[in-house]
Amino acid sequence: xxxxxxxxxxxxxxxxxxxxxxxxxxxxxxxxxxxxxxxxxxxxxxxxxxxxxxxxxxxxxxxxxx
Numbered sequence: 001x002x003x004x005x006x007x008x009x010x011x012x013x014x015x016x017x018x019x020x021x022x023x024x025x026x027x028x029x030x031x032x033x034x035x036x037x038x039x040x041x042x043x044x045x046x047x048x049x050x051x052x053x054x055x056x057x058x059x060x061x062x063x064x065x066x
Contacts, residue, residue, distance in 0.1 A: 003054060011066065040053055
């Protein structure tokens with residue numbers, strides 16, 4: 001929830017989680033139209049995503065949605 005608030009506060013974005021049950025195949029990832037995309041896997045719980053990954057996500061969204 002804190003991450004969603006940060007995306008809204010810093011960039012004014014509406015936030016949606018792109019994930020599927022079981023955390024296996026990523027059909028939503030393949031459907032993203034951007035040629036500039038990477039899939040980062042970080043062990044641990046969702047709340048344990050490293051800060052540099054969240055920062056990278058904000059920069060990506062700012063470039064493509066800003």
